[in-house]
Amino acid sequence: MSDVTIHAPTSAKPSPFSxxxxxxxxxxxxxxxxxxxxLVYPVIQSFYLAFFDWRIGTDMDDAPFVGxxxxxxxxxxxxVRESLWVTMRFGFWTITxxxxxxxxxxxxxxxxxxxxxxxxxxxxxxxxxxxxxxxxIWRYLFDARIGWINYYLGYxxxxxxxxxxxxxxxxxxxxxxxxxxWTPFIFIIVIAGLQALPSxxxxxxxxxxxxxxxxxLFVKLPMIKSILIIALLLRLIDVFRALEVMFIMTGGGPxxxxxxxxxxxxxxxxxxxxxxxxxxxxxxLIVIVSLLSLAILKMGNPMKDKADI
Amino acid sequence: MAGKRINxxxxxxxxxxxxxxxxxxxxxxxxxxxxxxxxxxxxxQSRDPVWFFFVPxxxxxxxxLTRGRFDTYLVNSxxxxxxxxxxxxxxxxxxxxxxxxxxxxxxxFVANTTLLVRMVPPAVLAVPAFAMVIQFxxxxxxxxLVFFYTALNLPFAIWLLFGFYKQIPxxxxxxxIVDGATPLQVFYKVxxxxxxSGYAVAGIFTFRIAWNExxxxxxxxxxxxxxxxxxxxxxxxxxxxxxxRIMAMGTLIVIPPLLFTFxxxxxxxxxxxxxxxxx
Numbered sequence: 001m002s003d004v005t006i007h008a009p010t011s012a013k014p015s016p017f018s019x020x021x022x023x024x025x026x027x028x029x030x031x032x033x034x035x036x037x038x039l040v041y042p043v044i045q046s047f048y049l050a051f052f053d054w055r056i057g058t059d060m061d062d063a064p065f066v067g068x069x070x071x072x073x074x075x076x077x078x079x080v081r082e083s084l085w086v087t088m089r090f091g092f093w094t095i096t097x098x099x100x101x102x103x104x105x106x107x108x109x110x111x112x113x114x115x116x117x118x119x120x121x122x123x124x125x126x127x128x129x130x131x132x133x134x135x136x137i138w139r140y141l142f143d144a145r146i147g148w149i150n151y152y153l154g155y156x157x158x159x160x161x162x163x164x165x166x167x168x169x170x171x172x173x174x175x176x177x178x179x180x181x182w183t184p185f186i187f188i189i190v191i192a193g194l195q196a197l198p199s200x201x202x203x204x205x206x207x208x209x210x211x212x213x214x215x216x217l218f219v220k221l222p223m224i225k226s227i228l229i230i231a232l233l234l235r236l237i238d239v240f241r242a243l244e245v246m247f248i249m250t251g252g253g254p255x256x257x258x259x260x261x262x263x264x265x266x267x268x269x270x271x272x273x274x275x276x277x278x279x280x281x282x283x284x285l286i287v288i289v290s291l292l293s294l295a296i297l298k299m300g301n302p303m304k305d306k307a308d309i
Numbered sequence: 310m311a312g313k314r315i316n317x318x319x320x321x322x323x324x325x326x327x328x329x330x331x332x333x334x335x336x337x338x339x340x341x342x343x344x345x346x347x348x349x350x351x352x353x354q355s356r357d358p359v360w361f362f363f364v365p366x367x368x369x370x371x372x373x374l375t376r377g378r379f380d381t382y383l384v385n386s387x388x389x390x391x392x393x394x395x396x397x398x399x400x401x402x403x404x405x406x407x408x409x410x411x412x413x414x415x416x417x418f419v420a421n422t423t424l425l426v427r428m429v430p431p432a433v434l435a436v437p438a439f440a441m442v443i444q445f446x447x448x449x450x451x452x453x454l455v456f457f458y459t460a461l462n463l464p465f466a467i468w469l470l471f472g473f474y475k476q477i478p479x480x481x482x483x484x485x486i487v488d489g490a491t492p493l494q495v496f497y498k499v500x501x502x503x504x505x506s507g508y509a510v511a512g513i514f515t516f517r518i519a520w521n522e523x524x525x526x527x528x529x530x531x532x533x534x535x536x537x538x539x540x541x542x543x544x545x546x547x548x549x550x551x552x553x554r555i556m557a558m559g560t561l562i563v564i565p566p567l568l569f570t571f572x573x574x575x576x577x578x579x580x581x582x583x584x585x586x587x588x
Contacts, residue, residue: 038460
């Protein structure tokens with residue numbers, strides 16, 4: 001027994017399975033190799049391509065080296081600035097509303113009420129619907145001629161609108177669609193967080209005479225603060241990933257009213273066919289997303305045990 | 310008092326009323342899609358919404374199943390979804406196990422990098438992936454999609470499975486070893502039964518991403534290797550959208566992920582948060 005206790009206690013306990021038979025490197029190798037080749041290497045290549053003026057249809061090896069030109073151009077590019085602004089406004093409105101709705105919904109369903117599991121199942125359905133299909137459904141509903149939204153607004157005395165043809169309205173439609181699909185994500189994360197709270201604390205606060213609002217605002221929400229922050233950051237990163245719904249509903253238009261940064265990169269690369277310049281914008285996107293990811297890591301990486309650092 | 314408010318009859322009614330309204334808002338668009346797929350064109354083109362009362366027709370389904378290349382897209386989607394899920398679970402499971410159970414040089418680095426690359430937006434992959442496909446002449450190969458989807462899904466799967474492995478007491482493995490089990494037996498007889506729901510959730514999410522992904526599939530496939538979402542988007546033409554047909558196709562695309570949800574809603578909620586809650 002004594003040889004077992006020699007080891008300093010570490011939080012990642014060595015398993016008899018791997019420690020005695022195979023090196024852990026053997027276990028991580030396939031995953032690390034695929035992630036390197038399929039994620040890390042392409043990111044590095046984006047940096048490399050950003051220094052070339054490579055057009056679709058030409059050979060990559062013949063593309064002229066242009067140094068920092070793509071990056072300099074990016075700084076004064078109206079299109080980049082606009083799509084960045086669209087992304088920021090889009091993120092602000094969707095995330096604010098989704099956080100509010102998602103948390104409210106979780107609070108409504110946290111109690112073990114009759115039918116809770118049915119409601120929970122219903123509320124996660126939108127997450128499973130393919131973004132392309134989500135785009136199609138809402139393009140139909142927002143259609144100016146046969147769309148149901150115009151029809152029902154007619155009952156309220158609102159004239160039919162050309163939803164996807166007007167800059168502000170198309171932006172609104174995009175935000176609305178995103179809220180429909182992604183509020184469930186906040187809901188899921190928050191409800192699991194709420195259910196993990198120790199029931200004694202909840203009881204104690206009630207006995208201490210906290211009313212319903214006080215109980216939620218000053219006891220429950222502060223206790224799941226770290227979960228709320230992580231949910232917020234994950235959504236923030238998703239905003240920079242999204243492009244399918246806009247691609248299907250508006251193609252980024254009218255003008256650039258719904259062209260988020262990801263869609264702008266796609267359009268630069270494959271519509272105006274400037275692959276090198278698109279790579280430079282992709283580098284900008286990577287920098288933004290990396291900064292957000294580092295913020296998440298700082299909040300707490302569950303795979304990193306406190307004892308290790 | 311908290312209890313009073315929830316338990317009073319009006320509180321209960323209000324509570325359920327709010328939930329039902331929100332559930333209807335959630336379900337209505339999905340119903341609209343399903344119903345539209347069964348509507349004859351006249352009804353689809355009418356300006357008045359028809360929720361339930363129309364004579365259903367299978368014309369739209371007949372069209373997409375016989376005249377499109379639906380079968381090709383379906384087979385492609387199944388191949389890509391299944392293979393990338395198998396690879397993700399196998400490689401991701403091994404990696405998560407090593408991260409959860411062993412100490413090694415660079416463990417923290419691997420863990421942090423895994424979390425970082427989880428965030429790579431598909432739009433960033435678009436140009437380099439496209440470059441790779443031209444360079445190696447792979448534009449007719451589903452393997453490219455399998456490869457990129459595996460890479461995209463691995464970080465999430467590792468993150469999720471790590472949480473599940475951490476929950477299993479290491480003493481269980483030690484006891485099995487003491488009883489004379491081989492490493493392989495430990496894995497199959499001790500770990501795997503306890504990890505079933507973890508692998509199920511990771512599998513559902515991996516499959517869902519691979520099944521639904523659009524932009525890489527659009528870029529990296531050609532006519533014979535298209536997946537379902539790309540095929541559906543192809544129904545949008547310059548002359549307009551054939552709503553009945555496109556909604557029938559949308560319904561067919563959505564069936565597998567929705568079935569998963571109904572069978573595994575509880576595990577999905579647990580799984581989605583396995584990382585976040587403990588973070």
